[in-house]
Amino acid sequence: MIKRRHKVLLVGDGAVGSSFAYSLLQTTPEVDEVVIVDLNKDKSYGDALDLQDITPLESPTTIRSGEYSDASDADVAVITAGVPRKPGETRLDLVNKNVKILKTIVQPIVDSGFHGIFVVSSNPVDILTTLTQKLSGFPKERVIGTGTSLDSARLNVLLAEKLDVPVSEIDAHIMGEHGDTSFAAFDEATVNGEPLKTATDLTADDYAALEEAVKKRGGEIIAHKGATFYGVAKCLAYIVKAILENRNVTLPISAPLNGEYGVKDLYLGVPAVINTSGIVKVLEHDLSAEESKKMINSAAKMKEVLDGVEL
Structure with missing residues (x-):
């Protein structure tokens, strides 16, 4: 029997994204490949190298920096990218900023042929999860937010x-x-x-x-x-x-x-x-x-x- 491969695309390599990748590698040996996408390609490349160092002690997962096109055969696309709320900024100010970012993420993932599940943690997460579903056109059950x-x-x-x-x-x-x-x-x-x-x-x-x-x-x-x-x-x-x-x-x-x-x-x-x-x-x-x-x-x-x- 041929073992099915599992691939995760991570968008956003900040503190949440990198901590997620570290936790996932420690707890989910079923993951064969993690691809990290970030505007700062030096950061995502360095993080991939750093995370590779734990694989001899965990599971033989391939970890690399990549592009949105890598979502084509991914099971899950995790979105942690976004900007935090600043003092004096309204919720709507933050939403409009992050919606612009979300558009640049969701569309190229969909265009890649991705047919997996979106998991969103960017804030405000309920709003951005709702909008990810609308932007992607995916069935609602295949878009999830970290919520509460x-x-x-x-x-x-x-x-x-x-x-x-x-x-x-x-x-x-x-x-x-x-x-x-x-x-x-x-x-x-x-x-x-x-x-x-x-x-x-x-x-x-x-x-x-x-x-x-x-x-x-x-x-x-x-x-x-x-x-x-x-x-x-x-x-x-x-x-x-x-x-x-x-x-x-x-x-x-x-x-x-x-x-x-x-x-x-x-x-x-x-x-x-x-x-x-x-x-x-x-x-x-x-x-x-x-x-x-x-x-x-x-x-x-x-x-x-x-x-x-x-x-």
Whole structure:
């Protein structure tokens, strides 16, 4: 039996992109080839050489700097390229800048004959994932954003610290936008398999503080070290691993909503099942009335921004 080759194209070789490649090589031996595309070709070439050095201790993966045309036979195209938000800049300012960049990325990948799955982590990720699907014309299930996977990881860490339990015992999701209008789905959260709200004596103030701490976590990291990248890079690697290994895992990602949670024609952070086909199913939790209001509000804010974007 001939082993099927797996190839990943990475667009954007900044801190997130290079950390993603490093994590992927350590956790996914099924990857036979990683091609790095970046405007700074010296950087992508050097990173490819540096990453090659770990392959004798991991798996015999081919790693090289390349071009968009290399997407033609790739299984997954990961997009981490973009510019960060500057002080005084509005969300729409950032969107319009990154939409211009996105256009220069998505079209040449599609033109290469790519027929795999797009995975987007550039910010604002829900907006850019929605626009990647529109620009590419790909089926919605074959375009995925990292969504609230990072936010959810942060919530799990903070809950574990608060309750003094191993983080593996916590299962809690942040939903909605990866940003200011996100919210914690505490009613659906569990600790050691038991509903969080009945298994603990956390108060409403505790929940509000935890939700706020999740939103501030990225800023706190940036204040100390200038950027955040390990968490989202690991989330990216986990998503790509699930695709390549056909794992049917559930993650809170930017997924296309077509009526679920009362939202249509928009990608938002919700739990969804991922496998080699992309997004197999969006899981619709029975949210409380307050949580449902927060989801609708998050969608409305995203749509407001999208309506101002010119493709």
